[in-house]
Amino acid sequence: MDFRPSPAQQLLISTAREFLRKRADTPPAWREIGELGWPGLLVPVELGGTGGSLLDVVLLVEEVARAAMPGPFVPSAVVATSLLARAGTLDQQKRLLPAMAAGERVMGVALLDDAGARHVDDLALTLDSRGRLSGRKLFVEAADVVDALIVVARSGAEIALVLVPTNRAGVTRVPLDTIGPERTFELTFDGVAVAAEDRLLGSREGLAAALAAGALARTAEMVGAAQRVLELAVEHAKTRVQGGRPIGGYQAIQHACADLVRDVDAARGLLHCAAWKVDSGAPAAADVAMAKAYAGEACLNAARRGHQIFGAIGYCDEHPLHRLHKRILAASLDYGDAALHLETVAREIGLVYEPDRPYFRIL
Amino acid sequence: MEFAFTDAERAFAGEVREFLAMNPVDRFPLDGMDAGYGSGAHSRAFMQALGARGWISMCWPHAFGGQARPMFMKLVLFEELARAGAPFGPLAGSWQTADAIIEYGTERLRRELLPAIARGEATFWQGYSEPDAGSDLLALKTAARRDGDHYVIRGHKIWSSHAGIATHGLIFCRTSHETRRSQGFSMFVVANGTPGMDIRPITSLTGGVYHYEVFLDDVRVPADVMLGPEGRGFQALLNGLDSDRFWGRFYKAPALERVLRRLVDYANTTHVNGAPLARDAHVRRRLAAVAAEIAGLRLLFYRAACLLRDGAPITYETAVAKVYADELGQKLARLGMEILGRWAPLRAGSREARLDGEISHAYLTSLGHTIAGGTAEILRTTVAVRGLGLPAESKRS
Numbered sequence: 001m002d003f004r005p006s007p008a009q010q011l012l013i014s015t016a017r018e019f020l021r022k023r024a025d026t027p028p029a030w031r032e033i034g035e036l037g038w039p040g041l042l043v044p045v046e047l048g049g050t051g052g053s054l055l056d057v058v059l060l061v062e063e064v065a066r067a068a069m070p071g072p073f074v075p076s077a078v079v080a081t082s083l084l085a086r087a088g089t090l091d092q093q094k095r096l097l098p099a100m101a102a103g104e105r106v107m108g109v110a111l112l113d114d115a116g117a118r119h120v121d122d123l124a125l126t127l128d129s130r131g132r133l134s135g136r137k138l139f140v141e142a143a144d145v146v147d148a149l150i151v152v153a154r155s156g157a158e159i160a161l162v163l164v165p166t167n168r169a170g171v172t173r174v175p176l177d178t179i180g181p182e183r184t185f186e187l188t189f190d191g192v193a194v195a196a197e198d199r200l201l202g203s204r205e206g207l208a209a210a211l212a213a214g215a216l217a218r219t220a221e222m223v224g225a226a227q228r229v230l231e232l233a234v235e236h237a238k239t240r241v242q243g244g245r246p247i248g249g250y251q252a253i254q255h256a257c258a259d260l261v262r263d264v265d266a267a268r269g270l271l272h273c274a275a276w277k278v279d280s281g282a283p284a285a286a287d288v289a290m291a292k293a294y295a296g297e298a299c300l301n302a303a304r305r306g307h308q309i310f311g312a313i314g315y316c317d318e319h320p321l322h323r324l325h326k327r328i329l330a331a332s333l334d335y336g337d338a339a340l341h342l343e344t345v346a347r348e349i350g351l352v353y354e355p356d357r358p359y360f361r362i363l
Numbered sequence: 364m365e366f367a368f369t370d371a372e373r374a375f376a377g378e379v380r381e382f383l384a385m386n387p388v389d390r391f392p393l394d395g396m397d398a399g400y401g402s403g404a405h406s407r408a409f410m411q412a413l414g415a416r417g418w419i420s421m422c423w424p425h426a427f428g429g430q431a432r433p434m435f436m437k438l439v440l441f442e443e444l445a446r447a448g449a450p451f452g453p454l455a456g457s458w459q460t461a462d463a464i465i466e467y468g469t470e471r472l473r474r475e476l477l478p479a480i481a482r483g484e485a486t487f488w489q490g491y492s493e494p495d496a497g498s499d500l501l502a503l504k505t506a507a508r509r510d511g512d513h514y515v516i517r518g519h520k521i522w523s524s525h526a527g528i529a530t531h532g533l534i535f536c537r538t539s540h541e542t543r544r545s546q547g548f549s550m551f552v553v554a555n556g557t558p559g560m561d562i563r564p565i566t567s568l569t570g571g572v573y574h575y576e577v578f579l580d581d582v583r584v585p586a587d588v589m590l591g592p593e594g595r596g597f598q599a600l601l602n603g604l605d606s607d608r609f610w611g612r613f614y615k616a617p618a619l620e621r622v623l624r625r626l627v628d629y630a631n632t633t634h635v636n637g638a639p640l641a642r643d644a645h646v647r648r649r650l651a652a653v654a655a656e657i658a659g660l661r662l663l664f665y666r667a668a669c670l671l672r673d674g675a676p677i678t679y680e681t682a683v684a685k686v687y688a689d690e691l692g693q694k695l696a697r698l699g700m701e702i703l704g705r706w707a708p709l710r711a712g713s714r715e716a717r718l719d720g721e722i723s724h725a726y727l728t729s730l731g732h733t734i735a736g737g738t739a740e741i742l743r744t745t746v747a748v749r750g751l752g753l754p755a756e757s758k759r760s
Binding site for chain 2: 001002003004005006009055234237238245246248249250251253254255257258260261262265266267269270271273276277280287289290291293294297298338339342343345346348349350351353354359
């Protein structure tokens with residue numbers, strides 16, 4: 001057993017940390033991100049990527065979130081890339097993945113709709129027999145900057161995964177106003193024509209794998225952001241003086257900081273172990289579910305405790321704390337909330353359930 | 364990163380499981396109660412069975428009768444024993460004491476104790492706390508005065524686990540007065556039954572006896588039962604505490620897994636209003652959430668284990684893991700009480716008791732876990748000061 005990142009992973013982490021530190025005030029363009037090779041981590045070498053592992057991605061996303069870097073990394077470089085790599089046709093892979101790896105194309109995913117889309121029967125967006133997409137999707141991240149979306153729709157009793165350029169006739173994007181830094185949209189599809197070559201192979205396994213990658217990337221965001229909350233809180237506790245000494249000298253603050261350490265360390269352990277297990281090829285659905293559910297609770301606790309440690313200054317817009325907090329909040333609900341992941345865990349530990357309908361949820 | 368066991372570790376786990384299948388744990392007579400830490404009850408017969416397999420001394424150097432096996436084998440053994448609910452109570456203490464004796468024990472301690480430890484015959488109690496020295500251990504008053512080639516120990520120890528059934532005490536006491544408050548302490552390994560030693564049981568809130576108090580009325584011991592450097596015992600003790608916390612709690616994650624498994628079975632087979640309790644969304648979700656926490660706890664311990672194995676410095680890792688282990692144990696016991704409902708308070712052996720009364724016992728014993736071996740408050744302070752570098756609260760002069 002070994003908890004240390006490999007030398008190559010350590011280099012990835014230190015390079016990312018240095019780059020993100022330099023660019024803290026001027027967020028890099030996606031093209032620059034491409035030059036660093038980050039969007040190509042999950043793209044096979046023969047298609048211009050680096051053929052990295054999910055664990056590599058997770059380590060990088062932790063750094064990205066720690067630095068509060070905005071951008072479509074998770075939908076494009078993790079979920080859409082995974083979907084194309086696992087469920088795309090050879091032609092789609094050749095057409096899209098090299099450009100995505102180079103940072104020349106950005107892809108998004110449209111998963112959820114009105115019903116919350118937890119079951120294929122609940123999907124409101126339909127692909128009819130004439131190849132027309134009708135309905136709407138909600139919570140489509142970064143829809144304003146992506147070139148195209150992979151859209152999950154219902155086609156009869158089956159799931160269809162289709163590629164839709166965001167500028168195609170009949171596609172409308174309307175931003176949703178959230179409390180957080182994420183940019184998320186309502187997408188309306190008004191009889192949008194989908195060509196046969198734009199349909200992915202639509203395997204449920206491919207979708208499940210991409211969603212697991214998304215869930216772990218969101219978990220990594222929570223862990224990275226919570227790590228930053230911990231660092232900021234400790235720094236504040238050492239320097240903020242009240243009653244003649246740093247507040248970090250008071251046990252009430254010391255113990256709150258100690259709990260932050262537990263929350264972050266345990267969440268990170270589950271995250272790394274789950275990513276490692278996915279990479280190993282062993283069944284890892286329960287590990288992913290545990291990591292996501294645990295981090296949702298622990299990292300949100302860390303953010304909330306961080307607010308208490310910072311006191312009034314943490315309530316200001318210009319203070320970084322609330323942005324980290326909101327990122328954790330959004331990530332905890334995206335790619336499966338706690339209720340969904342805990343149900344996966346409940347089944348894994350052997351709790352009986354009603355065999356009413358097949359256990360497959362989009363998220 | 365690598366989260367799997369090696370082939371050798373897996374093979375050893377199989378060997379232990381085979382041993383447990385051939386030697387069902389409930390066949391071993393118990394001599395002391397299970398305090399819920401996860402190590403089961405005190406059973407000398409079980410310790411001797413482990414000794415007969417060579418597993419107590421397996422990681423010692425060859426020169427001391429061991430097989431020099433890697434430290435992780437001990438973790439594998441612990442996990443398998445805890446999952447099976449085996450009564451290996453004294454094992455962590457035996458390992459700890461043997462390691463200290465191998466590292467800096469006198470010839471006498473090595474000769475007289477190591478073979479007995481390896482056979483599972485010698486077991487130990489810790490004489491650290493005193494009535495007026497708990498979290499502030501340095502306030503202790505027990506003292507040993509030199510008398511020729513002997514020491515004479517006088518004082519009063521309390522909260523010593525299994526002291527009445529172990530064979531030797533590790534008595535921490537003052538041997539001199541120095542300018543620095545933390546200096547002048549030494550450790551002695553004293554055989555039970557030495558004249559002047561009076562060991563009295565303390566009945567706990569469970570109704571059973573786990574702790575003892577020990578009166579030391581001029582207990583005369585040879586100078587070479589001192590363990591470690593004279594007058595520098597506190598530093599040695601502090602260093603040892605990290606590994607005490609580790610080895611004393613490592614098996615809690617697999618032990619909690621066992622309790623969780625029992626609760627899952629119970630929820631699956633107990634019907635409320637015509638449906639299994641397991642279908643209650645609230646019960647389901649809380650059991651699943653605790654399962655994730657146990658998995659997270661296990662990884663905290665394994666991370667600390669890797670640091671110990673690699674000789675890397677430990678600052679806060681075992682303190683975090685210990686507090687979490689103990690608080691999670693309390694949480695699971697509380698959840699178990701809710702799941703068992705009106706039956707929960709029934710004692711082991713009572714008519715109608717469910718899950719053998721294990722949950723009510725766990726509920727009560729777990730109350731002591733956040734106190735024993737360093738309170739949760741002391742340990743959170745350790746995490747903050749030693750791990751995060753926050754300023755120490757000013758000490759009383």
